[in-house]
Structure formats: C-alpha cells, structure tokens
Amino acid sequence: MDTYQTILGEEPSEPVENLRLTRAVIEGWLANDVIEKQQRGELLASLYPRRKRDRFLVTCWLSLVAVFFLSGISAMVAANWDHFSGRERMSGVALLYIALIAGTIWKTTDTLTGKLLASCAGFTFGMLLVVVTQQYQLNVDGVWFYATWACGVLPLAFVVKFVPLWVGWSLLLRGVLSSCFFHLDIDWMTRSLAGEYSSWSFAGAALATLCIRHTVLSKSGEKAAWLKPEWPRFFLYLELHAIVVGFIAIYFADFWHGISDGRFTREMYWYRSVLLPGCVALLIGIHVHLRRGGIRQIWYLTLSVLAISVSAIIVVCIMMFQGRMPSEVLVLLAAVFAFTVFIFAVVYVRSMRVSMRASEVTEEVIYE
Amino acid sequence: MNNLHSEQPISIGDALSRYSDKQSETYLKGLEVAERQREYSQFPLYLRILIGIGAVIVGCLLLIALAIADVFEYPGFVLLIGGSILAFAILLYRRSDSFGPESLGYAILQQLSFVGVFMGKCMLVLGAGELVNYGNEAYATFVATLGFTLTTYWVYELYLDRLVSVLATLFSGFGVIVEIIEEALPYAHMEEVMPVLSLLGYALVPVGVYVFLNPRIPQKYNPFAVAAILMAGFVSVVALASDGVGTSIWPLIFGSEVFHWQDGLSPTLSLSGNVIVTVTCIAVLIWGSGGRESMRNRKIQFGIRLMILVGLMGIAPCMLGVLVVLVGYLTNDRLILIAGILYIPTTLFFATHTLAIGLMSGGVILVIMACVLFIGYLMSRSWFNGPDLEGTAR
Secondary structure (H helix, E strand, O other): OHHHHHOOOOOOOOOOOHHOOOOOHHHHHHOOOOHHHHHHHHHHHHOHHHHHHHHHHHHHHHHHHHHHHHHHHHHHHOOOOOOOHHHHHHHHHHHHHHHHHHHHHHHHOOHHHHHHHHHHHHHHHHHHHHHHHHHHHOOOOHHHHHHHHHHHHHHHHHHOHHHHHHHHHHHHOOOOHHHOHHHHHHHHHHOHHHHHHHHHHHHHHHHHHHHHHHHHHHHHHHHHHHOOHHHHHHHHHHHHHHHHHHHHHHHHHHHHOOOHHHOHHOOOOOOHHHHHHHHHHHHHHHHHHHHHHOOHHHHHHHHHHHHHHHHHHHHHHHHOOOOOOOHHHHHHHHHHHHHHHHHHHHHHHHHHHHHHHHHHHHHHHHHO | OHHHHHOOOOHHHHHHHOOOOOOHHHHHHHHHHHHHHOOOOOOOEEEEEEEEHHHHHHHHHHHHHHHHHOOOOOOHHHHHHHHHHHHHHHHHHHHEEEEEOOHHHHHHHHHHHHHHHHHHHHHHHHHHHOOOOOHHHHHHHHHHHHHHHHHHOOOOHHHHHHHHHHHHHHHHHHHHHHHHHHHHHHOOOOHHHHHHHHHHHHHHHHHHHHHHHHOOOOOOHHHHHHHHHHHHHHHHHHHHHHHHHOEEOOOHOOOOOOOOOOOOHHHHHHHHHHHHHHHHHHHHHHHHOOOHHHHHHHHHHHHHHHHHHHHHEEEEHHHHHHHHHHHHOOOOOOHHHHHHHHHHHHHHHHHOOOOOOHHHHHHHHHHHHHHHHHHHHHHHHHOOOOOOOOOOOO
16 A cells, blocks of 8 residues: 555554545555446546646656756766866856855745755865865865865755755764874774774764754754754664664673783773773663653664664673684574563563553643 | 545545445445555564564574584585474464464564574575585575565565565576576676666566556565566666666767767667666556546647657666656655655766766766756646646546
C-alpha cells in the first residue's frame, strides 16, 4: 500500500476504514468487482484533484527542465574550462554567486525557491574560493579553506533559516575541526591523537548543536518552527552515540591492557582515566534525558539502548579475549552474552513503549 | 459531487460509503480487499532494527566461533549445517506466532530465528562457494542465494528481508551472466560486456513496474518489484558511468571533433535501454490516465509524443528516475516518489562526470532534453488553465 508505512510497521493499529484512500485500493476494488469503471474514474478524480495534480505536474516539469539545463551547461563549461582565462573563471563564478543572491532576494527567504537559491549560493561561494586559490596559487591549508567557506555561508544560513543549509554548514564545521588536528597526523608519535582529538571535537560540536537547538526551540517557540524537523537531530544523536561507543571501546581496551600488563600507572594518560567514566556517564545521561521525552522519543531511546548494549558487549569481549586470539568456547560465550543483552534491550524498549504510551494517554485525559 | 473534488484526502470508509451501504456485502468486500492490501507488521521498525542488529552481531560471533573451530574447512558440512540452521530458524519463526507479540517468549524466538536466518544464509553462500571447483563460484553462490530466497520469501513477512534476499539473488544472477559471457568470449573487455548487462538490467524495469502496479498481484511481491527496479537503477548507473551505455547516440553524426565517444560502444545496445524505459514510461502514463480509452485525450497523446522525443534523445537512467517519480505519484507512495526524486540528480552526476561519453556530449544531450521539455511545456501551458478534455477516466 505505502512502502514507507510497510517498512515502518503500523503503530497503533488503525481500522482499515480510517486509512487514507490510495490508488492501489481503488484498482483492487475494480479488479474484485467492488466498484465499476465509472466509479473508479470518479474516485481517481477525488484522489488526484485537478488543481493539485496540475500544480504537481508543472512543478515537476519545470524542475526537470531546470535540472537538465543546469547540469548540461555545467558539463559544457567544465569541458571548456581550460580555454577560459583566470579572470574569466573568477568573474564567471562570482557572477553566478551574485545572481543566486539576487534570486534569493527576489524570491524572498520565505519561499522554498529562495531557500534553495541561497543554498546554491553557499555552495557557489566554495567554488569561488577554489577558483581564487587556484588562480593566485595561494597554497592554503585545509583549516583556512574550510573556515573561510564556513564563515561565508554562516550569514546566509542565519538569514535563510533552512535546515538543509544548516546541515551543510555543520559538515563544513566538521571539515574545519578535522583540519585543525591534521598537523598531528604527520608525525607518527602523535598520529593516534589526531583521530581522537577530531572525534572529541565532533562530539562537542554535536552536543553543542543539540543544546543550542533545544534552547532556541524552548525560548522562541513558533518563531523557530523551521528547526522542528527531527531528522537532523536524529543524525546528531547517531553521531554522538557512535563516537562515545568508539571511545568507550578504545579507552576500556587501554585500561584493561594496562591493568593486565601492570603498565597502568606508567602508560595510562591521566585524561583517559577521567574520560572513560566520563563517556559512560555521558551515555547514561543521554539515556536518562531521552527517557523523559515520552513516546515521541522512542526512536532516540532505541538508539541509546543500542549504544549501551553494543558498549556492554565490547567491554565484555575485551575482558574475555585479553587482546589475544580467543578460543571457540570464549567466542561462543561472548555470543551467548550478546544474545542475552539484546533480549533484555528489546524487552526494555518494549516495556518503555508501553509505559510511555500509557502515561501519554493519561496526560491527554488530564489536559482534556 | 463537489466534495469528490475537494483537496482533502479521503478515507477508505468514506469512499466506500459513497457507492454502498455500510451494512451491505459490497462495503464489507471492499474493506476486505483493502485489508488484504495492508501487510503492515505489528512489530514496529525500531524494535525490528534492534533485533536485526542483535542478530547480526550474535550471528557474526557464532560464525567466528565456527571458523576458529575449523568448521569451514569442510564445505559439505558447512552446507549441511547452514541448511539445518535455516530450517530450524523457519520453524522457530512459525512457532513464535503462538506467543503474543508482547511476551518474552516471542522476543526470544524472534531473535533466535533471525540469528538462525542470518547464519544459515551466510553458511549456505560460503559453503556453496567453497564446495565447487575454481571458476564456478558464481554459479554456486547464485544457486545458494536463490535457494534461501525461495525458502524464506513466503515465510518471513518482513519487507526488508525479502528486499535484501531478492537483491542478493539478482546480484549473484548478474555475476553468473558475467561468468557466462566471459566463458563465451574469453578475450572480451568489460566495455563489450557492459552493454549486454545493462540490457538485462533495463529488462527488469518493465517486470518490476508491472508487478508493483498490477492490483491482482498480492502486496507481498512488492519487495521483488522494488528489488528489480533497484537492480535496474544500479546496473544502468554503473553502465552509464563506466562505458556511457544508455545515452542516445545521435551526437555521433556531428563527428568526433566535438564529441568524444567510447570506442566499441554498440549503438543498438546503448539505445535499447532508452527504448525499454521510454516504452515503460508510456505504458505507465496510459495506465495512470485511466487505461486505453485515455489515449483519445489530446493531453495524453501529447505526453506520449513528448516522452518518445525526450526518452529516445536523452539519457536512459535519467528517464528511469522520471519513471520512478511517475510510479510513486500514481500509487501515492511517498518513499518511491522521494527515491525517484533523489535518483534523478544521482544519474545526472554520473552523466556529467563519465569520461566515456565526454563532458561536451553529455552536456549537449542534457541541454537538448531540457529544451524539448521546455518547448513541450510552452506548447501545453494553456491546458493547465483550460477545462479538462474528454477521454480520460477523470
């Protein structure tokens, strides 16, 4: 019926009468002689109201024209790129940037077209930077490049208030942060720290973004309605959980090998002894925070439970395997442990779902 | 009749009550037909994902344990164990129905069953690949994937499991086709093989669309249809990116000074993808407009002509994206619609980055496609404001 709904599963179970009419149902009725051909035509007319259908058709049609045309022109420009002088290249990209900004102002930032034009302008700003640095052979490093690009996009993102543009800006910020520690990657003694420091900065950025989003939404209310879509928030939580689970695995392995080899006091970095419990506390803290969110947070809660389960399995595997090739019995025991952990995880999430839904219903009754 | 044309979505119950009484046999039959079409799992996706990830982790650990115990040294034994585990997993899955979805027994049996299915499938593929002689692995893998797909498709009522199984079977099937071509033409290069592969990939498009749209085919075959279209989409993009297959060959008439083209690319095979996708697009357009009678409508006739022009002069994977958008819109399927919308820029990226056809050729073809579409829009613009013409079902 609906692929998305079929994959997602149904919750709660609605009577079939209340479900939205779809074409597949109408065709099914005709095939099973529930309705006649003329009635099918009438139902199809109500399913695709003419005004809505024409609006959709025209939007798709013109979007296709624009997308094909712009792709074609960009390919032709790329094919002849070597024939342009440096000045022509720079002025061409700069003109495109100005045109996109003008288009944004013309269409206003309240319309989707204006928002898309502003997003394209943000991308074109990066192209302009590439062309300028190539032309004058500035030989800039990654931090300078990404930071300038991010600074150029930031005013646009503030004005336009468009979630995809902010997601793009967040990616640029990740580029800046990872470039900051690039110099550590050159020396073999500090190479391991490059990944660790950039991961911490990513986690910090994700946490800060979540806090800012939460504050803005609670203070500005409907004015910040554009921030309400949940998918960027879910990705931020996903990033945060992935990094924290990775840190728990690395720090615990260090900790455990330090204890078992007796090198703990000599080689353990001081901050790791603080950060391991810190990571665990962060994981549990996020879980407690999400538990208070009610049934709407069930996807986040599942993510949190998954992260805790995986961390627990990793910790037990590190303790059992002792950094050596394990025997088949040990791996079998680890599998049994993992199975038990996931059974508990499923039962826990299911019980949370039931209790959250019950409390939601109670709240609704109270506020009615 | 005015409320029939309102922009608010109507429910199944409202639609049925327009033509039959709520107590009548027709009304109940209508509900039954609609009920048959929804095969939603009562177990929500987040719990299924949790169980699925758990099953993969546990399954991987168990496979590692078997590998350490040198079980994989005996392929016949691996096949036997894999088959037994799969059979046991199916049995457990059937048994789990006797428990309520909220009980602990249900969760344990489901988890065990998923672990078994994951392990069984992996062991069947690994065992089959090891059992046969060198050079025949592709055949063995195909037989194993086909075997487990046929065994589990009708048992596990899980959309994603069905989709992944069918996709794996199709992938291994294409591996077999590559093997056959390599055996028949030992000195053939990949650019000679790719057009044949892409032709087979495009051949999946009408099959997938037919299964997806036909109301007489049960909903449980939708994953097969989606897998077929996904496979076609993948093969068409790979063929376009690597060898420029799927682009119309008309720019060749301008000579090679401006247009660069992949040497040895067969124009007939390259165009066959365009023909298949265009014909499917036209068939879907006619079906969506209400059947053969709608062909009397001038709008539909114009749409068919435009599609022939754009389809045969353009890039087949881009048209495949348009087809997916059309199917998604006509079936009110948001995910398919979004997938089509995302697929179009993907194909455009490959069309403008493949060196097989050259940037200039790709760019000119895209601009021509845009111009044809825009001229078509200008010619038909007044129709969007005028009264509906006779002939369509609506």
